[in-house]
Amino acid sequence: MKYLIATHGEFSKGIIDAAQLIAGNNNKIDYFSMTKSKGQEEAEEEVKNYLEKTQGKELVVLTDVFGGSVANLFTNFLLNGYKFQLVTGVNLPLVLTLLLSADTDSNTLIKNSIEEAKKGIVYINELIEKQGGDHNDDRIIED
Amino acid sequence: MKYLIATHGEFSKGIIDAAQLIAGNNNKIDYFSMTKSKGQEEAEEEVKNYLEKTQGKELVVLTDVFGGSVANLFTNFLLNGYKFQLVTGVNLPLVLTLLLSADTDSNTLIKNSIEEAKKGIVYINELIEKQGGDHNDDRIIED
Numbered sequence: 001m002k003y004l005i006a007t008h009g010e011f012s013k014g015i016i017d018a019a020q021l022i023a024g025n026n027n028k029i030d031y032f033s034m035t036k037s038k039g040q041e042e043a044e045e046e047v048k049n050y051l052e053k054t055q056g057k058e059l060v061v062l063t064d065v066f067g068g069s070v071a072n073l074f075t076n077f078l079l080n081g082y083k084f085q086l087v088t089g090v091n092l093p094l095v096l097t098l099l100l101s102a103d104t105d106s107n108t109l110i111k112n113s114i115e116e117a118k119k120g121i122v123y124i125n126e127l128i129e130k131q132g133g134d135h136n137d138d139r140i141i142e143d
Numbered sequence: 144m145k146y147l148i149a150t151h152g153e154f155s156k157g158i159i160d161a162a163q164l165i166a167g168n169n170n171k172i173d174y175f176s177m178t179k180s181k182g183q184e185e186a187e188e189e190v191k192n193y194l195e196k197t198q199g200k201e202l203v204v205l206t207d208v209f210g211g212s213v214a215n216l217f218t219n220f221l222l223n224g225y226k227f228q229l230v231t232g233v234n235l236p237l238v239l240t241l242l243l244s245a246d247t248d249s250n251t252l253i254k255n256s257i258e259e260a261k262k263g264i265v266y267i268n269e270l271i272e273k274q275g276g277d278h279n280d281d282r283i284i285e286d
Contacts, residue, residue, distance in 0.1 A: 007157075007235070008161035008164040009161040010157040010161070011158045011235065014155070014158060014160075015157060017153040017157075018150050020152075021151040021152045021178075022151060022208070022211065035164075036164065064235040065236055065239065066263050075267055078267065079271070086267035087264065087265065087267065088263060089234050089260065089263035089265060090235075091260075091264070092150070092151075092211075092233075111266065117232070117264050118261045120208060120232035121234070121257055121260050121261055122231045123257055124218055124229035125221065125228055125229055128221060128222065143151070
């Protein structure tokens with residue numbers, strides 16, 4: 001499985017840095033950044049070249065925000081017949097679950113990872129309150 | 144409301160860059176990065192200084208992954224009586240909803256933003272399939 005993290009600005013590079021600090025370096029993840037200086041046509045050309053290079057491989061594209069220009073750019077390629085998986089709202093639990101899972105069926109892997117990504121958004125104050133201030137040692141990850 | 148994004152590596156700086164490209168620059172957001180070269184004690188000292196500087200202000204800390212060392216570091220400060228709001232699993236929908244909302248009650252604002260953050264994790268292929276390949280123009284954001 002190959003991953004492309006595609007976001008506005010430096011977000012994509014940054015989240016890869018964090019993922020690699022926890023899960024180790026690997027060459028599975030590429031990034032795409034939409035910057036102020038990059039025009040729409042230039043971005044489309046860059047994405048097109050990347051998608052053509054990776055056709056035939058299992059590619060999962062993780063992008064930043066539903067309805068944002070980067071997600072829309074990739075959605076248009078999907079609607080024009082390019083084959084890849086597209087998920088918006090990327091966070092670190094999503095990236096880590098994808099990277100660390102042994103599941104090889106991309107559809108199931110993505111659905112499970114989305115569940116983990118949602119479960120990973122936790123309001124800690126509320127959690128502590130519910131537990132009556134007790135420290136919770138039931139951690140997913142300890143790096 | 145003041146925000147601190149606290150993550151492993153360059154993730155925190157990166158997501159602020161993306162948020163500011165969409166929502167404009169502002170001085171509401173600070174960042175904390177846990178790097179390879181930063182020791183645990185050094186990190187604790189840095190966080191302690193920051194929290195003492197901001198006590199009395201409404202502070203929301205957004206961190207990367209539940210159970211990771213950065214989230215645990217902040218959870219320990221919460222359990223030791225420091226007052227701030229702590230959320231894990233940060234993604235761009237969460238940051239944008241917080242920044243763009245007019246709600247001033249931090250508890251309600253955070254709960255609503257967490258809902259938006261979860262709703263913002265979308266499997267686009269599945270969405271397109273459900274809509275029979277129709278393009279969905281019902282976007283949250285268009286930057």
